Amino acid sequence: MIQAALVRPGWWRALAYFLIGSGFGFALVIGLRAIAGLDLFQTEQTGYPHIVVPAITGPLGFLVGIGCFDYWFRWASGAPTIPDDHADHGARTWRDYFKVNTDHKVIGVQYVCTTFFFFFVGGFMAMLIRAELAQPGTQIVDPGVYNGLFSTHAALMIFVFVIPVFAGLANYVLPLMIGAPDMAFPRLNALSFWMLPVAGALFLASYFVPGGAFDAGWTGYAPLSTGAPLGQSFFNLGVQFAGASSVATALNFLVTIITMRAPGMTLWRMPLLVWANLSTSLLVVAATPFIAGVQFMVLFDRVLNTNFFESAFGGDVISYQHIFWFYSHPAVYIMMLPGFGIVSEVISTHARKPIFGYRLMALALIGIVILSYTVWAHHMFVAGMFSWLRVPMMITTLLIAVPTGIKIFSWLGTLFEAKIHLKSTAMLFALAFIVTFTIGGISGVMLGMIPIDIHVSDTYFVVAHIHFVLFGGSVFTIFAGVYHWFPKMTGRMYDERLGRVHFWGTLIGTWGTFVPMHWIGMEGMPRRVADYASEFGAWNLEISIAAFILGAVQLVFLYNMIVSWRYGPKAGPNPWRAKTIEWQVSSPPPIFNFDEIPRVVGGPYEYGVPGARHAIMAGEKAEVKPPERTEAGIGAAS
Amino acid sequence: MQGVPYLRLLGLVVALTVVTSVIMLIPDWNGEQASTAAPKIDQLLDVAIILSSFVFSVVMVMLGYSIHRWRARPGDESDGAPLHGNTRLEIAWTAIPTAIVLILAAYSWIVLDDMEATASNAMPVEVTGQQYAWSFEYPDENIQADELHVVKDRQVAVEMRALDVLHSFWVPEWRVKRDAVPGAPGSGIDDDFVVTPDRAGTFTLVCTELCGLGHATMRAPVVVHETQAEFDRWAAEQEPIPPEQPQPAAASSA
Structure with a gap:
């Protein structure tokens, strides 16, 4: 079980990789100083290389461990990438907010x-x-x-x-x-x-x-x-x-x-x-x-x-x-x-x-x-x-x-x-x-x-x-x-x-x-x-x-x-009666935002303009005429 | 846009500009004036305050009137008027602020040139900052001191030096400030400025560039003598500049 936790991207692996990264940085500094015949620990206040270098490698280890690079590493090394099944898309519980x-x-x-x-x-x-x-x-x-x-x-x-x-x-x-x-x-x-x-x-x-x-x-x-x-x-x-x-x-x-x-x-x-x-x-x-x-x-x-x-x-x-x-x-x-x-x-x-x-x-x-x-x-x-x-x-x-x-x-x-x-x-x-x-x-x-x-x-x-x-x-x-x-x-x-x-x-x-x-x-x-x-x-x-x-x-x-x-009470999709597209979907929006990409037919702030629309959402096509591009004259030409 | 009392709103803007300007001009913002530059800077500030009061009043009147007049009644779900813009108005609120800031820039430039005009009888002083003390050298008199002494109505030509980190010279009553930069004098560092004190008395030199633990207490007394004779008496009691001083100065300027 511990082994699985260290293989799977997540906080345990992040901790392990953070320690490995920090240890690597520390060993690198000490090793190089030993080879060069210097004092192992340089503790002038502006120095401390044995702390500064791990402060770079440790956080990089953390980022690798938490899973930010998994997909790219597989791709780069030629290994089969995990099919993009969107398993890491959306959040079902509060725990999902603590994962990549x-x-x-x-x-x-x-x-x-x-x-x-x-x-x-x-x-x-x-x-x-x-x-x-x-x-x-x-x-x-x-x-x-x-x-x-x-x-x-x-x-x-x-x-x-x-x-x-x-x-x-x-x-x-x-x-x-x-x-x-x-x-x-x-x-x-x-x-x-x-x-x-x-x-x-x-x-x-x-x-x-x-x-x-x-x-x-x-x-x-x-x-x-x-x-x-x-x-x-x-x-x-x-x-x-x-x-x-x-x-x-x-x-x-x-x-x-x-x-x-x-x-x-x-x-x-x-x-x-x-x-x-x-x-x-x-x-x-x-x-x-x-x-x-x-x-x-x-x-x-x-x-x-x-x-x-x-x-x-x-x-x-x-x-x-x-x-x-x-x-x-x-x-x-x-x-x-x-x-x-x-x-x-x-x-x-x-x-x-x-x-x-x-x-x-x-x-x-x-x-x-x-x-x-x-x-x-x-x-x-x-x-x-x-x-x-x-x-x-x-x-x-x-x-x-x-x-x-x-x-x-x-x-x-x-x-x-x-x-x-x-x-x-x-x-x-x-x-x-x-x-x-x-x-x-x-x-x-x-x-x-x-x-x-x-x-x-x-x-x-x-x-x-x-x-x-x-x-x-x-x-x-x-x-x-x-x-x-x-x-x-x-x-x-x-x-x-x-x-x-x-x-x-x-x-x-x-x-x-x-x-x-x-x-x-x-x-x-x-x-x-x-x-x-x-x-x-x-x-x-x-x-x-x-x-x-x-x-x-x-x-x-x-x-x-x-x-x-x-x-709080349920808000509904558009409590402010706004025109921009984010308010035309549910709150919170569905996992892939739109079943079908909306079509934009006008400016975003057409309040008070009779019949003006900013966007036509999926399933609305029947009731609205195709966009008239009056400014460009395309609608008028036909 | 019917029923908007434009003339009355304009009157309100003018009235608010006057009231704001008067209120803002009453406090003695910058405090005591003790150099020839101080009244010029304060006057520039007053002009900036009056022009700013106008801009502020326009914003406040437009905002206040809109909220007062067009606040939605409870339950009113209708939309406002579909106004998309007004080209003449937009040109106006681009051009007028441009004119205001260009006037301020031109006036600032005039004041700056005036402040920095040099006099032929200026007294040179070398001001050195180090953590956390000031020291002063007078090359003409060949003396050094840890207080800044100058003469009323005689221009001081200050050169700034720093031994360790950045410091900054500020006498609030003189309205002048300049950083002391390690490496000065050197190429690309304008480390000299002039100031003409016009009030005798004792003031405080404050360090205004964060320089470490003692930054808050890095201060030095500034004494402005009434007459040159009074200054000379003080100068006679000071220690001469030690002879080994030129060596590091020569090394750093090389």
């Missing part, structure tokens, strides 16, 4: 649950940070632990919450929306998911190694990071797994969107969520390799004694920041464009209106993609880089507010002469997002103006801005998306009353926490400090109280989701 599964709907749920686990872990760290900052001086944690807390808080929230939770929501919804039976590469999709818990585990494992968690900030600027204790290597490696996951998913989305749309779904008939994920994926595939590269360069400087960022030996310190931000500024849009897509779906559905200026909305996304590659150095106005780079980067930075503004105004135009339903928590979050994100955008324009940036760079003003756009922006859209598609994913309704408690608590908590940060930043409080001048004590206490409200109210959300998933 190639069904995009199961993977979507796996993604969302895993990322929200990291959201709550990262949120708990934020609570500790605010507890420490409630008073001047150091009370709860010492500066070393504090630096670790805000670094891991940001790494978890960015790399294993905000970026992948959007991939998870889209994983579930997007194939249904375009009338596809699954993603283009289901096995790659499974591998993408399973790399995420690995990335999160590496970030958290850094707490248990000598020197403690990585503490150079999520930006990991060299040379602080190249000289930091062992935990920094776990950050370097965690980013690799999260980044590989992102790139694989983005390729999957691109191929799925380009090749697998239902007949009749032209580019201009795609829902805006699909446009948003197309744009996001274009950013991910081209930008993510830069952060992967730069984290490897830091790791090599640390472990292999290279000198990419060692100025004393010809390295260039500022080049770290250029490469890092060449990814990490587009990453800001990777964390926002999918949210724009969600808000478009939610507002159009709950306002019963076509999206105002649909084509300009789609073009604005593409405009943001192009511009976002040209603005990275606005993070470096005070970094001591070439002075002449600043003004062009300021102009592109301010111009990127234009396509973003187009989106805000078009959502507002969508509300014009609408029938606005405020009963749904999803709609409340979407509308609040418009206001909160506008403020985040305004502070972003101010930060883009060089003279103002010189004053407020690296202060709490920046902390306020990033949380207004990432929490008030991205996370609000994530909540809107989770509430909107919860009935589709679970087949049940959530409790709107608890949803409203969660919404108002989150809104008040967000404003109470992040609005005053603008002021204390301008007044002189730098970011990333455990201790601060006593004049900021009163505001920090108020911020901490608001942050605790914000944290506590997330537990209401958690309770609502868990209890409603189990005991």
